[in-house]
Amino acid sequence: MAKPVLDFWYDFASTYSFLSAMRIAPLAEAEGVTVRWRPFLLGPIFQSQNMTTSPFVTFPLKGRNMWRDMERLADEIGISFRRPSVFPQNSLLAARVAMAGMDEGWGEDFTRATYVAEFSDGRTISEPGVIADVLGKLKLPVDATLALAQSDNNKSKLRAQTKQAQKLELFGAPSFTTADGEMFWGNDRLERALRWAKRG
């Protein structure tokens, strides 16, 4: 029998997606669930709901609590967390590179390393130099990979993935979707989403 599958939708601008990206692999392994990593862009989805930026910026009290909550949760799972000076960050380049990497087998590692650059090291991932550093650490050819990420074919793949997210009615990240049409929103639903996919 084929292993059950869970789709993991994330945006590189999303703080709670960082936590899920760092947690999901061992949890999925333990449940016997295959994860499909699905970078997408929340920007167009927010815009279609008349939101011009993250709710954490629009509602400062919510934002302040989110940063404290991130500190507590990162501490709980033993990962380093630093609030970047820019939030939310433009995640387009990172999402394109991750998209390209999924076909080539290094997409997961790139995703984790980019989130660490952003939310553990506090770097600005919209800067190509930061992405180049991440690619270098992963021993990937920087120029060729950036060219691949910016190719028309890869750009349209990311657009299609974001369209699919919209069709699935995703409104935030991280989100998890199952083959039988369930959608779970938020890092705090990760374990439940995996169990749901497993019992499928």
Place this chain on the structure above:
Amino acid sequence: MAKPVLDFWYDFASTYSFLSAMRIAPLAEAEGVTVRWRPFLLGPIFQSQNMTTSPFVTFPLKGRNMWRDMERLADEIGISFRRPSVFPQNSLLAARVAMAGMDEGWGEDFTRATYVAEFSDGRTISEPGVIADVLGKLKLPVDATLALAQSDNNKSKLRAQTKQAQKLELFGAPSFTTADGEMFWGNDRLERALRWAKRG
């Protein structure tokens, strides 16, 4: 040594507060934490952030997911859940009655029974007849209790409690606050809030 204390802030309009109200007593007992039940009104807090209604109404995709999420979570803890025809409900009367009940020792029971009327039975708790039914089931004198709830003294207590919530920078419900100044937002943070209070 005095038992550690956790303040549990809830609004009767809030779906996730219903789940916390049904879960908190045995969990707190197990952790040895005393819970202070604190009804308050989210309305003025939303208004001060230029929100005219619940985010679950303003953002329909978020709302749709919330109702499904409530079904799943209620199922998980074995409580009956029904989406009421009115959402969000005007929670003023229920909050006033709960406030009066806290001093008299029946506030917790009233809170749970009112949430059950609203979210298990789908009734409209802004209707005095529904609150009267709840009071009747708890064997409380209906007219005298409603009069007490609507007294100037009790009204100003609820106003003061809502002001305190604002001062604590609460922006949603349920929220949990500890003696050392931590604030946890959301039913999914209940267990962590209790552990924090305990180690406090």
